[in-house]
Amino acid sequence: MPPSKSISDDPTAAAPRYQRIQRVLEERLAAGAYPLGSLMPTEIELASEFETSRFTVREALRHLTDRGYITRKQGMGTRVVSTDPKTEYVQSFDSLEELFQIAVETWFVFHETSKVVLDAELAGRVGGQAGEEWFKVTGVRWTQPGGRAICHVQSYIPARYADAVAALEDHEGPFFSLLERHADGPIDEVVQEIRAVAMPAEISRTLGLANGSWALQLLRRYRTAGGVLIASFNWHPADQLTYTMRIERLRGA
Amino acid sequence: MPPSKSISDDPTAAAPRYQRIQRVLEERLAAGAYPLGSLMPTEIELASEFETSRFTVREALRHLTDRGYITRKQGMGTRVVSTDPKTEYVQSFDSLEELFQIAVETWFVFHETSKVVLDAELAGRVGGQAGEEWFKVTGVRWTQPGGRAICHVQSYIPARYADAVAALEDHEGPFFSLLERHADGPIDEVVQEIRAVAMPAEISRTLGLANGSWALQLLRRYRTAGGVLIASFNWHPADQLTYTMRIERLRGA
DNA sequence: AATCCACATTTGTCCAATCAAATATACACG
DNA sequence: CGTGTATATTTGATTGGACAAATGTGGATT
CATH class of the missing domain: 3.40.1410.10 (Chorismate lyase-like)
Structure with a gap:
């Protein structure tokens, strides 16, 4: 068993952090926590919430983008939610x-x-x-x-x-x-x-x-x-x- | 016109660096520089060649992976080439x-x-x-x-x-x-x-x-x-x- | 009131560095 | 000679920081 290092302060971390963040965000999207068409929290806010770096949050968001849950644009007022790409595609x-x-x-x-x-x-x-x-x-x-x-x-x-x-x-x-x-x-x-x-x-x-x-x-x-x-x-x-x-x-x- | 900073030592850099690296690698793949099934140069080698960081090379390689040109595995002896996903998919x-x-x-x-x-x-x-x-x-x-x-x-x-x-x-x-x-x-x-x-x-x-x-x-x-x-x-x-x-x-x- | 510009905010791009995990290689041992 | 283990190499994951580019906001100007 490898010794627990300072990086992982969470013993339940089997999967990489960005995957766990991604999963949490997907669940929130499915539950409607972020309404359709609204803005997601900023990267910095999410990084603060999950007590991780902005990079790790970006990694999770990148996968959400690939899956079609969110769209991103450079600059302010970005990230639009689409809850579930299978059911509400047009919106x-x-x-x-x-x-x-x-x-x-x-x-x-x-x-x-x-x-x-x-x-x-x-x-x-x-x-x-x-x-x-x-x-x-x-x-x-x-x-x-x-x-x-x-x-x-x-x-x-x-x-x-x-x-x-x-x-x-x-x-x-x-x-x-x-x-x-x-x-x-x-x-x-x-x-x-x-x-x-x-x-x-x-x-x-x-x-x-x-x-x-x-x-x-x-x-x-x-x-x-x-x-x-x-x-x-x-x-x-x-x-x-x-x-x-x-x-x-x-x-x- | 923004002042040229130390980051971009190449004045022809219109696109981001990782995109230019990606394009160069795609051309090499199409030209057969990296034979089918062979190993690509390591990230560090590519970073050295393009005079950039490993991170930027990873970004380019990520896109090549998404497009199906290469496959990657953690550890040594990774990255298998497939030249062109359209023509030689099975291999x-x-x-x-x-x-x-x-x-x-x-x-x-x-x-x-x-x-x-x-x-x-x-x-x-x-x-x-x-x-x-x-x-x-x-x-x-x-x-x-x-x-x-x-x-x-x-x-x-x-x-x-x-x-x-x-x-x-x-x-x-x-x-x-x-x-x-x-x-x-x-x-x-x-x-x-x-x-x-x-x-x-x-x-x-x-x-x-x-x-x-x-x-x-x-x-x-x-x-x-x-x-x-x-x-x-x-x-x-x-x-x-x-x-x-x-x-x-x-x-x- | 409409327009334009400076500023703040947010994401995109990039760097340097570290540790973990996977893998290949070489060496020791039976 | 075959096998297993230690070691080196390479990629995956992550941090912290920095600057550039895009965008919204608000104030100044006409």
């Missing part, structure tokens, strides 16, 4: 700006491609002309960090890019990121819109949600030198969608 | 033990369910009797961290658990983790096998790979108090399967 965004950001830094999983003729409303939204033929690429999207949240994506691409789409399907298979592959230069984001809407039945069925679930509909339009490339609708449901499978729980730890 | 495992671990801590995305009658070989592998009816649940699996790798999964569940499977499909929709939902207590892992095989055409098609791609086939059998619950085959391809979409690159940063 966990720091701002719409952050939601837009997250909607791009994601994994895109191809589902299927079909051709559509734009009607007036759709043409207006994606930036095309009514009557034009476009590709409609549907799929599913996992957001960072940790791939915890998910949404349904519909991307629209002008039919004149048929070669590119076909090449992607041939060579890349079902998994590819449209934008990264198509971007031959910097992209100007022409339009960003967001609306709260009821999910279309098609979307909720794909995501396995109850009919009529509510979602944030996120429209983005990208343009390169060649013209409008892609318009995408992301449907962010407010519900719980994915589960983590943790071996610790399976083993009853 | 990046530190050990088979780690592969087994990762195969559980994943996202499971449901694909479809069908009934099968076990033949002799399959019965022996999943732990059932030839002629029994089982459910075959196929899907796709994203591994942690970061959801970078992917594999095809076939799970087998005895037909006597039909109620549980039906309930999952009804209430949970296409996304659920079988084990977490079924486990009413600790799980004993009865069998763990691994083989290098050519992918069946069905699997490679689903994953969008060329016919005849090689994969590691990973068999696991779980047992609870109620008997054998689930047997699963994970097909880990050695190929590139997913892409990250990063807004920085899109903007030409």
Whole structure:
């Protein structure tokens, strides 16, 4: 048995300190001690409470950030709480700006491609002309960090890019990121819109949600030198969608 | 313009140091400077090379670990390289033990369910009797961290658990983790096998790979108090399967 | 009243150092 | 020659401190 040194004044310390702090904070978040959207105590306050250094607290907070419980920003008035990333995902965004950001830094999983003729409303939204033929690429999207949240994506691409789409399907298979592959230069984001809407039945069925679930509909339009490339609708449901499978729980730890 | 302090002796330092170190190391990995499977230089060596502290190097290495480029272990003879997590994923495992671990801590995305009658070989592998009816649940699996790798999964569940499977499909929709939902207590892992095989055409098609791609086939059998619950085959391809979409690159940063 | 600037606060980045834990190596011993 | 133990090496965890950068606040100015 190693001799107890001055570092560990707590004999119950089996796990590292930052992990114990992390666990305590997770329990508090689950219990609602820090309401959703509120500010967490500052690092210095937490360090004082747990009688440890700021670094150790930062280590715990880093893991909470990775898990999506909190968001952090440099400067004052930081750290926004999201209680549980599985159940209250949409509210966990720091701002719409952050939601837009997250909607791009994601994994895109191809589902299927079909051709559509734009009607007036759709043409207006994606930036095309009514009557034009476009590709409609549907799929599913996992957001960072940790791939915890998910949404349904519909991307629209002008039919004149048929070669590119076909090449992607041939060579890349079902998994590819449209934008990264198509971007031959910097992209100007022409339009960003967001609306709260009821999910279309098609979307909720794909995501396995109850009919009529509510979602944030996120429209983005990208343009390169060649013209409008892609318009995408992301449907962010407010519900719980994915589960983590943790071996610790399976083993009853 | 802030006055240049003693900290930054490098005027080209726009990004934080650890990010620059991270970038340099990533380039080296991509260029093959550190061969696959080899040991990276020690933290102290890197700190000496980059003329910084061990702390800063650790910060860079932490990000490389998060991205799946390297694995780390406490003690001597650590850090195994995997050059590029997109292309040479399978070799990046530190050990088979780690592969087994990762195969559980994943996202499971449901694909479809069908009934099968076990033949002799399959019965022996999943732990059932030839002629029994089982459910075959196929899907796709994203591994942690970061959801970078992917594999095809076939799970087998005895037909006597039909109620549980039906309930999952009804209430949970296409996304659920079988084990977490079924486990009413600790799980004993009865069998763990691994083989290098050519992918069946069905699997490679689903994953969008060329016919005849090689994969590691990973068999696991779980047992609870109620008997054998689930047997699963994970097909880990050695190929590139997913892409990250990063807004920085899109903007030409 | 609106705007701009100085200041305080908080987090990001970084350093130097220490001890603990894990691991490999070398040496002693049977 | 095989085995086990002592030792050195390396990473993990932690402290305390320092400065930079971002952000909110309040006061001064127009």
